[in-house]
Amino acid sequence: MTTIAYKDGVIAYDSRQTRGGAIVSDNAPKCQVVDGVSFFLSGAVCDEKALIAAYFGTPSAVAVECSGYAVDDGKLLMVGHDDKTGIWRQELDPENPDAIGSGSAYALAAMDMGANAEEAVRAAMKRDIYTGGKVVTFRMVG
Template sequence: MTTIAYKDGVIAYDDYEKCIEQGGVKFFCSGAVPDFQRLVDTYFGAKPDGNIDATALVLDGESLMMVAVDDATGLWKSPVLRDRPYAIGSGTPYAFAAMDMGASAEKAVEMAARRDTSTGGTIRTLRIDQHGQATTSS
């Protein structure tokens, strides 16, 4: 698993392997690593093949959303409201608690890594401007 947090136009995540870019769309994935590409393929129209144990924050143009696949509805997309903090992954409760206490997305992932044994490594960030343009740093 992992921890991916969003707050104030910044997405923070704990490892470069969690970010996949395809067709100009960025996927920040959580869940079973072997399912990441299957989730991306389903987003672009592939028929889901069996259970896909992955969830992603997706930046597609100006749209930021959570994306996953379930047996009942197939691919689903849920908008992420940019004025609210958001988190996915095994460290979600820690990240939300940190952001509720005023932490940035980056600090929230750092705090989650202290408590969640499945979160760790280099914390990277992606800043999204008001036009959906992204810049990455680590």
């Protein structure tokens, strides 16, 4: 899986990709930009295209096993797949830190203790075997 953290206008994420209990890569890209929307996704890599397509109105006929954040027109959204409607999205309060993925509990605890988003992902990397590689940051504009 992965760890993606948000705090104070910054999204940070690791670069590790795993399959089962094996590390596939520590250089996996986690940000995809489609039609001006930045997606930061966690879960099954093979389902990312289906989730992005559902975001833009093309629902998937099968279950989609990934979710994440989207930055659309300066707004931070949590996005996922709903088997009935195709997509669900929820605007997040930009004042509240948030994290998703396998290391999210570690990242949230670190942010509660004062860490920024990048430091929170680094904290998750120490305890979550599915979080690793490099830490990449994205600063929201808006």
